[in-house]
Structures are given as C-alpha cells and as structure tokens.
Amino acid sequence: MALNITASRPDPALLDLPWELPLETWPEDNLAALPRGISRHVVRFVKLSGRVLAVKEIKADIAEREYQMLRVLNRLEVPCVEPFGVVSGRLDRQGNALDACLITRHLQFSLPYRALFSQSLRPGTSSRLIDALAVLLVRLHLTGFWWGDVSLSNTLFRRDAGAFAAYLVDAETGELHQTLSHGQRDHDLDIARVNIAGELMDLEAGGYLEAGTDPVDTSNQIVTRYAELWAELTELERFERGDRWRVDSRIRRLNDLGFDVDELSISTDFDGTHIQIQPKVVDAGHHSRRLLRLTGLDVEENQARRLLNDLDSYRASQDRQNDDEEIVAHEWLTRVYEPITRAVPRDLAGKLEPAELFHEVLEHRWYMSERAGHDVPIEDAIQDYVATVLPSKPDEATVVGVDTVEMPVVAMFDDL
Amino acid sequence: MATVKFDEATRLYPGNDKPSVDRLNIDIEDGEFLVLVGPSGCGKSTSLRMLAGLEEVNAGKIWIGDRDVTNLSPKDRDVAMVFQNYALYPHMSVADNMGFALKIAGVDKGEIRKRVEEAAKILDLSQYLERKPKALSGGQRQRVAMGRAIVRSPQVFLMDEPLSNLDAKLRVQTRTQIASLQRRLGVTTVYVTHDQVEAMTMGDRVAVLKDGILQQCDSPRHMYDHPNNVFVAGFIGSPAMNLLDVQAGDGGVDVGGSTVPVERARLAGASGGNLTLGVRPEDLELTTEGQGIPVTVDVVEELGADAYIYGSTKARQHIEADDDNDAPEKPFIARVDGRRPPKKGDTVYLAPKQGHLHLFDAESGARLGD
Ligand SMILES: Nc1ncnc2c1ncn2[C@@H]1O[C@H](COP(=O)(O)OP(=O)(O)OP(=O)(O)O)[C@@H](O)[C@H]1O
Ligand SMILES: Nc1ncnc2c1ncn2[C@@H]1O[C@H](COP(=O)(O)OP(=O)(O)OP(=O)(O)O)[C@@H](O)[C@H]1O
Ligand SMILES: [Mg+2]
Ligand SMILES: [Mg+2]
Numbered sequence: 001m002a003l004n005i006t007a008s009r010p011d012p013a014l015l016d017l018p019w020e021l022p023l024e025t026w027p028e029d030n031l032a033a034l035p036r037g038i039s040r041h042v043v044r045f046v047k048l049s050g051r052v053l054a055v056k057e058i059k060a061d062i063a064e065r066e067y068q069m070l071r072v073l074n075r076l077e078v079p080c081v082e083p084f085g086v087v088s089g090r091l092d093r094q095g096n097a098l099d100a101c102l103i104t105r106h107l108q109f110s111l112p113y114r115a116l117f118s119q120s121l122r123p124g125t126s127s128r129l130i131d132a133l134a135v136l137l138v139r140l141h142l143t144g145f146w147w148g149d150v151s152l153s154n155t156l157f158r159r160d161a162g163a164f165a166a167y168l169v170d171a172e173t174g175e176l177h178q179t180l181s182h183g184q185r186d187h188d189l190d191i192a193r194v195n196i197a198g199e200l201m202d203l204e205a206g207g208y209l210e211a212g213t214d215p216v217d218t219s220n221q222i223v224t225r226y227a228e229l230w231a232e233l234t235e236l237e238r239f240e241r242g243d244r245w246r247v248d249s250r251i252r253r254l255n256d257l258g259f260d261v262d263e264l265s266i267s268t269d270f271d272g273t274h275i276q277i278q279p280k281v282v283d284a285g286h287h288s289r290r291l292l293r294l295t296g297l298d299v300e301e302n303q304a305r306r307l308l309n310d311l312d313s314y315r316a317s318q319d320r321q322n323d324d325e326e327i328v329a330h331e332w333l334t335r336v337y338e339p340i341t342r343a344v345p346r347d348l349a350g351k352l353e354p355a356e357l358f359h360e361v362l363e364h365r366w367y368m369s370e371r372a373g374h375d376v377p378i379e380d381a382i383q384d385y386v387a388t389v390l391p392s393k394p395d396e397a398t399v400v401g402v403d404t405v406e407m408p409v410v411a412m413f414d415d416l
Numbered sequence: 417m418a419t420v421k422f423d424e425a426t427r428l429y430p431g432n433d434k435p436s437v438d439r440l441n442i443d444i445e446d447g448e449f450l451v452l453v454g455p456s457g458c459g460k461s462t463s464l465r466m467l468a469g470l471e472e473v474n475a476g477k478i479w480i481g482d483r484d485v486t487n488l489s490p491k492d493r494d495v496a497m498v499f500q501n502y503a504l505y506p507h508m509s510v511a512d513n514m515g516f517a518l519k520i521a522g523v524d525k526g527e528i529r530k531r532v533e534e535a536a537k538i539l540d541l542s543q544y545l546e547r548k549p550k551a552l553s554g555g556q557r558q559r560v561a562m563g564r565a566i567v568r569s570p571q572v573f574l575m576d577e578p579l580s581n582l583d584a585k586l587r588v589q590t591r592t593q594i595a596s597l598q599r600r601l602g603v604t605t606v607y608v609t610h611d612q613v614e615a616m617t618m619g620d621r622v623a624v625l626k627d628g629i630l631q632q633c634d635s636p637r638h639m640y641d642h643p644n645n646v647f648v649a650g651f652i653g654s655p656a657m658n659l660l661d662v663q664a665g666d667g668g669v670d671v672g673g674s675t676v677p678v679e680r681a682r683l684a685g686a687s688g689g690n691l692t693l694g695v696r697p698e699d700l701e702l703t704t705e706g707q708g709i710p711v712t713v714d715v716v717e718e719l720g721a722d723a724y725i726y727g728s729t730k731a732r733q734h735i736e737a738d739d740d741n742d743a744p745e746k747p748f749i750a751r752v753d754g755r756r757p758p759k760k761g762d763t764v765y766l767a768p769k770q771g772h773l774h775l776f777d778a779e780s781g782a783r784l785g786d
Contacts, residue, residue: 178430182489183468183471183472183490184470184471186469190491193520195503197516198508199505201512201516201519202508203507205508206506216520
C-alpha cells in the first residue's frame with residue numbers, strides 16, 4: 001500500500017519525515033523535545049517548515065475518526081488542538097505494515113499538567129487547573145460533545161492572567177450528539193473525577209504535588225465547579241414581575257463568567273404575576289471577543305478581562321470616557337500595550353506569551369507600588385521585571401526536559 | 417452479582433421518526449455472558465448505553481437484580497464499563513493502580529488491600545503488586561487496567577467493542593482470554609460487537625438485533641442450528657448460509673428444476689408457495705443427478721482435509737429487502753471432501769444432510785417447522 005496523507009492543506013515537507021520507521025525510533029534531529037502527558041500511544045513532536053507538530057501513532061480508523069472529530073470541534077470553536085492530517089499506509093523497510101499517525105499542530109505555550117508540577121508552584125495550582133477544566137467541560141457539553149476520557153493528561157493548559165485556560169487534546173473517545181443526556185454528562189464527570197484523583201495521587205507518589213493538597217478533595221472540585229457553572233448557564237430562574245432587574249443581573253453574571261447570552265427565553269405565568277427566564281444559547285469568550293473587536297488582540301478570556309480593565313483605567317486617567325471607545329482602544333494599544341510587550345529582549349521572548357507578560361508586568365507594578373508607597377510608572381515596572389523576574393522563568397513556548405511518560409497498554413493477555 | 421432485564425426498553429432519539437431500540441426484551445441471568453450483535457446501526461450500542469444509564473429510556477424499564485434502574489444515574493447503577501481508556505500511573509505501584517478508585521469511593525484500607533489481592537490472584541498479578549507499571553509486560557498492564565474494574569466488584573460488566581483497536585491476531589487471542597476471565601469471575605456481562613464470529617465464540621447467549629428490533633436471543637449452538645428467521649440465518653455463520661428463493665411443490669420444494677424433499681407438515685405454516693431455503697455450506701452432501709441441487713462449479717478452494725466450492729444454481733439467491741440490489745450475485749458455497757474435490761466447470765448435485773435444511777416464509781422471513 002502506498003503512503004496516504006489526508007490533510008486539508010498538506011505540506012509536501014511531510015513526505016520527508018521517516019514514516020518507514022516506528023515513531024518510537026525516529027531520530028533525534030527530527031524531534032522537538034517538548035513535554036507530554038501520560039498516554040498509551042507513542043506521541044512525538046516534530047519540527048516541520050518552521051512549526052511544531054504532534055504526531056501520534058494509532059490505528060488508521062481511529063486516527064481518521066479523531067482527525068474528523070477535531071475538525072468538527074475546531075469548526076464549533078471549542079478550545080482544542082488543531083488537526084493537521086493523517087498519514088496511513090505506512091510500511092517499514094521489510095514491508096510490514098505500521099500503524100497510522102494522527103498529526104496535530106503543537107499548541108504553543110501550552111503546558112501539560114505534569115510539566116506545571118515540575119516547576120516551582122504557586123499554591124493552589126491544582127485547584128486552578130481544575131477550574132479551567134470545569135469550564136472546558138461545560139463548554140464541550142453545551143455543544144453536545146461527550147468526551148469519554150476526561151483527564152488532566154488529555155487537557156492542555158495555557159496561562160491565563162494568573163489562572164489557566166484549558167484545551168482538549170485527546171478526542172479519541174469523544175462523540176458528538178445533538179444534546180447530551182443527564183446520564184452522559186454525569187458519566188463524563190465521574191470519569192473526570194476518578195482520572196483527576198488518579199493523576200494527582202500519581203503526582204503525590206512521585207513527590208510532585210504541592211504540600212497540603214488532597215487528591216480526592218481536589219478531584220471532587222470538578223463536580224462542584226461544573227455544577228455551579230452549568231446551573232448558572234442553563235437553569236430556569238423564576239421571580240416576581242416587579243423584579244425585572246433580575247434579567248439584567250443574570251446576563252451580567254454570565255458576562256462575568258465569560259459568557260455572552262445569545263438567546264434568553266423570557267415567559268410569564270398564566271396569571272402574569274411571575275416571570276421565568278432561561279438562557280438558551282450562551283457563547284464563551286465574552287471578554288476576549290470584545291477585546292478582539294476593539295484592538296485586534298486575540299488572547300485568553302482572563303487575559304482579555306485584565307487588558308480591558310487596564311484599557312478602562314487608561315480611559316479614565318486620560319479623561320477620555322466620552323470619546324469613541326475604538327479610538328481610545330487603539331491609542332492604548334500603541335501607547336501602553338505594545339511598548340510593554342516589545343520591551344522584552346528577543347532572547348527572553350519565548351518565556352511568556354505577550355498578553356501573559358503584560359498581565360505579569362501589571363502585577364509586578366502593583367507590588368512595586370505597594371513597596372514604594374506610591375504609583376510606579378509602568379515603564380519602570382517593565383524594566384525591573386525584565387531585569388529581575390523574567391530571566392528565571394522557564395521557556396514556555398518550548399518547555400524541555402520534563403518527565404514524560406508513555407504507558408502502552410497492549411491488549412494482550414500474553415501469559416494468563 | 418445480578419440479573420439484568422430489558423423490559424420493553426425503547427429509545428427514540430430526538431429528531432428521529434423511528435426508535436433506535438424498539439421494545440427490547442431480554443432476561444439476562446446472573447453470571448451470564450450475553451453478547452449483543454448485529455450490523456452497523458442496529459441499536460446494540462444504544463441498548464448497552466440504556467443499561468449503563470448513558471441514554472434515556474423513552475419507554476419500558478431496565479432492571480438490575482430487583483432494582484428498577486431506569487432513571488438512575490450511571491454511577492448509581494453499580495455497573496462498570498470495562499476497557500474504557502484506563503490510564504496507568506507511572507509513580508504508583510500496581511496495587512495502587514488497581515485500588516485507587518476504591519480509595520476515592522471511601523473504602524477503608526484493609527478492604528481495598530483485600531480486594532486488590534483477590535483480583536490480583538485471578539489476574540495472575542500477585543507477585544507484581546509492589547512493582548511500578550513500567551516494569552510490566554503489555555499484557556500484564558492490560559490486566560492491571562482490567563483489575564481496576566474488577567476491584568470495584570460491580571454487579572455488571574459492560575463492554576462495547578473492546579477489541580476494535582486491536583489487529584486481527586490479537587483480537588482472536590484476547591477474546592478467548594476475556595471470555596475465560598469472565599467465567600472465572602462469574603460477573604454478569606453484556607458485550608457489544610458487530611462481529612458475529614466474536615459473538616458466537618464468546619457468548620453464553622447471543623442476542624441478534626436488526627433495525628432496533630431483537631431478532632433472536634439464544635445460545636450460539638441453538639441459534640446456529642435453529643435461526644428464527646432468514647435474517648439471523650444469513651447473519652450468523654461464516655461462510656454464510658446459502659439462501660435460495662424457492663417454490664413449494666409436490667413432496668418438497670422445487671430448487672432450480674430438481675426437488676428437495678420436505679415433509680408436508682413443515683410447510684403448513686407458510687403464507688403462500690414462495691419460500692426461502694437455507695442450507696449451510698458444511699451441511700451439503702454430493703449426490704447423484706436428479707437428487708439434490710444442481711450447482712455449476714466456478715471456483716474450487718482446497719484447504720487440505722476440506723475443499724470449498726463456489727458455484728451457481730438456477731435458483732435465485734435470496735436478497736434481503738435492504739440489501740444492495742446491484743451487488744454481484746453471491747455464489748452458492750459448499751464444503752466437500754478435500755481428497756476428491758470436483759473440478760471447475762463440473763456440475764455437481766448437492767443434497768442437504770438429514771435435519772439440516774432450513775425453510776423460511778418468503779413473505780415474513782419466519783422459520784418454518786422446528
Ligand atoms: N497538538 C498537541 N500539542 C501539545 N501537546 C500535545 C499535542 N498532541 C498531543 N500532545 C501531548 O501528548 C500527550 C498524549 O497525547 P494523547 O492524549 O492524544 O495520546 P493518547 O495515547 O491517545 O492518550 P490516552 O492514553 O489518554 O488515550 C498529551 O497528553 C499531550 O501532552
Ligand atoms: N445521538 C443520536 N441521535 C440520533 N440518532 C442516533 C444517535 N445515536 C445513534 N443514533 C441512531 O440510532 C441507530 C442505532 O445506533 P447504535 O449506535 O446503537 O448502533 P450500533 O448497532 O451500535 O451501530 P455501530 O455498530 O455502527 O456502532 C442508528 O441508526 C443511529 O444512527
Ligand atoms: Mg490521552
Ligand atoms: Mg486517547
């Protein structure tokens with residue numbers, strides 16, 4: 001069988017990769033040493049035409065299915081890795097068939113949870129990861145996606161203004177339905193809870209878990225966080241006719257959680273004394289969409305919130321509240337945001353994403369101001385940050401050298 | 417351990433006009449290995465998911481033991497989906513990998529240890545309990561993953577195409593291992609596959625579904641010898657049963673010009689003169705001209721002791737209503753003595769062996785006679 005590549009925009013350079021070798025034995029010079037989560041399949045990162053791709057060796061039909069699923073999820077704008085292609089029909093030099101490969105784009109600045117835990121951690125990291133995963137799971141469930149294998153290993157995390165944003169990385173077991181039943185959502189949550197507990201216990205056994213974190217308690221948080229968010233996003237709310245402010249307040253609460261309400265159903269009782277509201281269509285990315293519209297910056301939700309806050313203070317400080325928002329935003333971008341993010345020397349640019357750096361500098365200024373007892377100009381803050389903090393940060397565009405694990409579970413009862 | 421009962425269980429997906437599972441009735445015994453099998457889209461996964469609590473049941477009920485679980489959430493049903501993607505944790509011992517879910521469930525340490533040791537014994541992992549998974553073979557790792565489900569001692573194991581990502585050789589190996597493990601554990605198991613060979617080799621009983629409707633639920637032997645209808649007859653068995661459209665005649669049925677004798681009583685239930693005759697390739701004997709079904713040999717496949725002949729008859733091959741009408745006509749297949757096989761181009765006369773002739777009503781597809 002000839003080598004067969006499925007891709008929406010195939011890169012001919014793909015053909016130069018050593019497909020005739022089992023992925024496990026690919027030569028170092030093809031590979032990028034980036035951290036990975038626990039997996040049963042062999043996964044490697046390769047450099048190709050200036051980008052990094054993740055290659056997973058897996059049965060052809062499963063690869064094809066996962067590829068198509070990731071395409072659909074991308075179209076639905078759920079945070080997940082971007083599929084690049086499937087290579088099948090591989091043969092080794094002796095002519096034996098090799099498994100197919102699913103190729104996805106490496107998600108830049110993403111961190112597998114194990115890499116996060118091998119760095120020195122701020123307390124509460126596990127909780128923040130779980131919060132991010134809860135948001136992702138709710139979003140997936142709202143679109144009708146049943147994951148089937150929810151875990152920290154199957155999620156990638158990006159820093160998001162001190163919190164994290166979660167991305168789906170492994171869609172192998174996923175299914176897309178019109179809507180999910182209660183049982184399906186429950187099952188996903190149960191899988192999540194057990195997997196997260198197992199993953200945290202594993203970190204504990206390896207001596208990586210932050211002190212004072214209990215794996216079971218922490219894993220239970222996924223259930224409560226999910227339930228809170230799900231209720232806020234979907235539940236029917238009933239109130240007296242006079243309390244109409246509650247419509248607005250519900251929308252605001254959803255906005256604060258990072259969601260826009262695209263459709264809200266409002267109805268009254270037979271006798272007209274009560275009103276019922278229920279969000280019908282909600283859309284994540286309330287702040288990031290607004291920031292994108294105002295500035296063209298495409299960043300994570302909490303980063304956007306942070307940047308918008310800074311933009312608001314800029315407007316106030318310049319006394320420009322009555323001016324056109326877009327014009328002020330543009331001014332803020334060129335006078336505040338860009339000078340800060342450009343102040344980073346080239347060799348330190350791989351440490352943090354620009355928006356995350358901006359967030360860190362704002363934090364840094366706050367600490368400096370507190371110490372000094374007066375407002376420190378942002379120019380001073382960035383200088384001090386670049387000199388004292390940034391150099392000691394790990395390179396997160398391409399973190400290297402962390403414990404990564406493959407644990408192939410071959411379904412063979414070889415000696416039973 | 418427990419019985420399982422599908423009681424008129426029905427699932428209609430929103431937006432569909434026809435139920436995907438339509439009034440399913442199956443009584444599964446305590447400790448039984450039941451396989452749900454059928455072509456793609458027949459509703460086997462949906463049935464399993466109703467049992468697991470993943471799909472709503474629109475009508476009817478589902479029972480586990482004497483509990484009506486129809487409206488219970490998956491985690492309250494005491495069932496375990498086995499061969500879900502179980503990860504193994506590198507820093508944890510084999511014992512902890514098997515037992516950690518019990519810890520989450522609040523089971524006390526002594527009890528966890530006891531259950532892990534029991535499971536390890538069954539899985540032949542006793543001497544590896546303190547090792548890390550890295551130090552195990554692939555097969556041992558698979559058993560550790562299996563152990564995770566076993567220590568929970570659920571009332572029912574559920575498996576949906578667990579072998580689908582294995583290659584053919586491993587599949588065969590693994591399916592016998594699963595079946596033997598299940599028998600040792602004695603846990604009621606419901607297993608879904610589209611592969612009838614897998615179903616027939618693994619199940620205590622096999623339930624064949626088509627278009628959401630249960631066709632037959634029987635032991636593999638009985639189903640093979642007494643398919644309830646023409647669909648089951650054609651679905652079960654490999655190579656498949658020969659199915660020919662025939663006419664009832666005097667003293668038997670008329671097959672391509674010759675008469676195959678059938679007792680009159682057997683035809684009593686037929687709705688008309690049109691019938692479908694079925695006979696498995698291994699249930700045919702060579703006979704003399706005028707006695708059996710005349711078959712022109714197109715291909716002879718010699719396999720040592722046996723040979724298979726692929727030929728054509730004057731009788732029409734039966735076509736299922738939803739079969740592809742443009743598909744090439746299926747050959748008539750017969751197993752013959754490998755030492756004296758006929759040659760290509762020969763015409764041979766093949767008679768069904770005593771008691772191995774199947775007849776079905778052409779109208780309803782239902783089996784005629786016993
Ligand atoms: N596009 C990507 N960008 C960044 N990291 C990736 C990407 N694809 C895979 N990875 C890393 O590789 C790891 C393994 O990938 P994946 O989960 O798809 O493998 P798997 O063998 O299917 O896992 P499982 O055992 O959960 O089924 C992930 O945890 C992730 O850390
Ligand atoms: N979520 C859904 N919404 C609508 N229809 C569905 C849904 N899931 C399944 N179906 C339909 O129900 C029928 C039975 O599906 P089911 O998955 O149970 O079949 P199956 O026998 O397991 O098939 P396969 O072997 O292909 O997995 C099919 O016609 C399918 O298209
Ligand atoms: Mg994975
Ligand atoms: Mg996977």
